[in-house]
Amino acid sequence: LVIKICAITQVCVSRSNCRVILTDVKPVAQRVGMRAAFFTSVASLTVGTTLCAVPFKQVEDLCHDSLIRRAASLVTDSSSTLLSQTTLALIEAITLYSKAVHTLVALQRRYLDSVGKLSPADEDAVWHVIIRQRAEVRAEYCVRLNTTWASAVRLCEVAAEAAFSSGAEHACVTIRTHLDLAHGQVEEARKLSTEADKLLIQTKVLEVERLASTQGPEEEEVPEAYLRED
Template sequence: MAALRRWKSFVSVIRSNSALVWPGVRPAVQRLGVRTALFTGGAAVAVGSTLCAVPFKQVEDLSHDSLIKRAASLVTDSSSTFLSRTTLALIETTILYSKAVHTLIALQKRYLDSLGKLSPAEEDAVWQVIIKQRAEINERREHCERLDLTWASAFKLCEAAAEAAFSSGAEQACVTIKSHLDLAQSQVDEVRKISAEAQTLLTQTKVLEVERMASARGSEDEEMPEAYLRED
């Protein structure tokens, strides 16, 4: 019996010492077990408690009408981008064409003003410059015509997209693309007006050139003896 009492007292001492040496071991183990449960089988409990604190997010409308409206909006956006790119390209190309025309007009006027004052070599050099400028004008005109066709296709595409957006109920997209159509039309009309004015000036310069050349030839013919003008 004495031995048994000594054994119990020894065990109690061991337990009290272990509690002093490793304090808080059991609570830490318990917390670890709780965390493990939260990330495994107890995850549903954590989610449930979170849902109680945070309101539910509205589910997006995935009806046919909503999807059609979104698709119509995407079509109007891409069509507007296509129209904007072609409009910018057409404007820049038309402006370059107009500048080339005005350069040719200036060259022809300078040539007409110097008729009879240039040597044959100088006159030939001037004509080479004029011919080169005319070739550049023809090239730029062809580029403008190609871009004009592309721009017309983009404009029609935007018109179709606007109609589709309106019929699908995407009113805002319809209003936006119509404003883009009006802006593009006004910008292109403005540069076309500038180009037409330059072309009119070029035509007038050509008429003046023909008159001046005819007058110069007439003067040369008057100076020639009558024997050279008579047909035998």
């Protein structure tokens, strides 16, 4: 009996000790959880404030030299765009001019071959076609575009010098390459227009000779007498 009573008392004591231990553990666990939550919130707050304080990484120092190089690069880009547009427009205008001149030369030579063989009505019709074709020869438009293109070339040359002096070597080399390419393309187009102009001059000389040979002596004296001032 005494042994049973001692066993019961030991069990009760052990249960009470367990309760005490458990009651002691719960506040500790709660404090640990609170500390973890606190550190988590602090960490998130720290990360958030860090992101807000440094929104982006500055790759290059924005000093005066770097800003000047960027501005020079922008100038070379815009100048190259102007040069490209004017070069394309000038080449197209010269090409159309050359085609119109070749067509006009062909019409005038056909007319010269048929001088004296056409009726007055047919001759008038041919001359109307020639006059309309002469209107297609837009030499003044080519001259105006050539002036604009020359201005674009000068602008690109100045931009290339500014890029070189500011240290933007890549922009300088790029715009120099564009200048060389534009000069080459325009020169090729001008060769076509020069050949067309030569053909037109030869045709005009041939026209004067043919008309002079078909006129009689009396018809040749009329303009000379008309031009006399006495």
